[in-house]
Amino acid sequence: MSHRDGGRVKLVDVARAANVSLATASRALNQPEIVREPIRRRVEEAVRLLGYSPDRMARALSSGRSHIVGAVVPTLGNAIFADGVEALQDRLAARGYTLLLANSQYDPRKEEQEIRAFLEHGVDGLVLVGDSFAPEVLPLVRQHGVPLVTTYVCTSGQGIPAVGIDNRQATRKMTRYLLELGHREFAIIANTALPNDRSKARLDGMVLALAEAGIRLPSDRIVEVALPSIAYGRRALSGLFATDPAITAVLCTNDAVAVGASSEARRMGLNVPRDLSIVGFDNIEIAAEGDPPLTTVNVPADEIGRIAADYLVSVVEGGQIPMSTRLDAPLIVRDSTDRVRSPT
């Protein structure tokens, strides 16, 4: 009652025009193989003539399937998430699904709110990031019976199918590479000030590799920043060198911070990599195109997005998916790293 659309054409109009029942018209569109050729033809013809387009809300209400997937990412400001979301959306669209998107700003409370809204909207599936959520989230999602997959990590401790990389192993390998180049005086810039289990794992991997080499970093050699931004990287590096000029290698948990550190180092008269080696993580565009091009770890964000889409669609349609999907995150050696100049 009281709808604005006086003349919006609906399925019953199509049925009438095609001289079939509403049920048959519906079937002709949704399970064409089940309705006889000539009839299907008539329905298709009527659809075309009347310019019918289905009301997906009504369809969702009666079928229990919305063909909507919800995703909540920390921020689109990080290219790694922007790329992942873009790939996710493309793949979902290709499979007939539409994307509901929200960003949490690294705030678990906001994340929970958004998830709640998505659930109320009847999403068929949910893609999240990482493996730490507000306590209500998982029970809520499960109570709704909505499948979910988490991304950018390759395992979950909470029974969620995960598709991503092993952040800890990746930085461990990266750190070993620096150790092999003879570095012993390390510093770390980590964006772990906000809740971020991926960055935390990356930090862990660095610390672990150092420990394995018998190096224990004093706490003032680890600076925590809130966000992956160039400006924070800059500030962190200048703080580090103000008190501690012995450092020969700076490990960063992401590229933006590494680019900032690299740029600031040069501004301070240090030559990267001759005087100072710097590594990032993510392999976003500025890493490759910076000056010097940054040694970093590649995160296959679009692959993650695509696979997440495929998995969700597949489980919604009754399929099985692996609980853990680990994508390769290779070290990309470029020009921001070199042998230590004068090993201590």
Add this chain to the structure above:
Amino acid sequence: MSHRDGGRVKLVDVARAANVSLATASRALNQPEIVREPIRRRVEEAVRLLGYSPDRMARALSSGRSHIVGAVVPTLGNAIFADGVEALQDRLAARGYTLLLANSQYDPRKEEQEIRAFLEHGVDGLVLVGDSFAPEVLPLVRQHGVPLVTTYVCTSGQGIPAVGIDNRQATRKMTRYLLELGHREFAIIANTALPNDRSKARLDGMVLALAEAGIRLPSDRIVEVALPSIAYGRRALSGLFATDPAITAVLCTNDAVAVGASSEARRMGLNVPRDLSIVGFDNIEIAAEGDPPLTTVNVPADEIGRIAADYLVSVVEGGQIPMSTRLDAPLIVRDSTDRVRSPT
């Protein structure tokens, strides 16, 4: 029938628990001021006890209002759109709306498909980018009676409310600034190879300002690239200087391309800005933090996103909005521009 949720609690359960009719329960939630205090209390209590959360699809179907807004942007790979979308989503959420997002990859056909899908999903409003669409788009949207606003431009030739900047005036002003610095030998790098009316307007503004100064750029001084990427900017600059070393100023339609050009210039042994002035457009992070920091034009992407959200919500709820909202796009002078060294 045949729904998976055996025990999902619905409004009728709430009504029963609160000892009121379904209608009253509905009103208590949607128009609380219209139901008497004690009854409202009982309903709210029941909601809490049962953990009721509304089914927005059902609500949408019967009320004709989905509380969903759809947005389609060219790409999230451009920070300007990522930021705008983020702000849009935040503001929509704050006002009780959810965002359906798609990216078109600068393809009008894909854009049309996504809009079609959004319409089928019953969006209450649509936010688009620019002022050129596949021919079917506008009639389709109007036929559905869905309000829309377009962004990143400040006027529409097609009767769509627009909120954004005047791209043409902004580059005109930017170009005049370079002219005042004494430059006469210009080149332009424009990402106009793909359909992009914003970049086209920016290019127009540059050409116009030059014409006003009596300068007519030969066509080989204008290089068109497809996307706003650092790599394209690099390539464009090296192509330009391979044949034409007289250039003293390079105008770019966006920052990514300008950063690439700047970086490549330095690689070629040119000092920016001493030998070559370069300007970008957008004022994304790498512009401010690059080396040298880039002179550019600020695009208030988050403001655009916020206003688009407010406008849409306001018209959905019966309000009026201006047809044209022009935000300021000031020139940000940094270190990539200087007086021409030896004016011709």
Add this chain to the structure above:
DNA sequence: CTGAAAGCGCTTACAG
């Protein structure tokens, strides 16, 4: 293979 009918979970005139 096709049709008549019930139902998805809400909202909202219409009466009272």
Add this chain to the structure above:
DNA sequence: CTGAAAGCGCTTACAG
């Protein structure tokens, strides 16, 4: 201010 009932536009057992 509250309730009974119709209706939103579809899908899908159930019969035939």
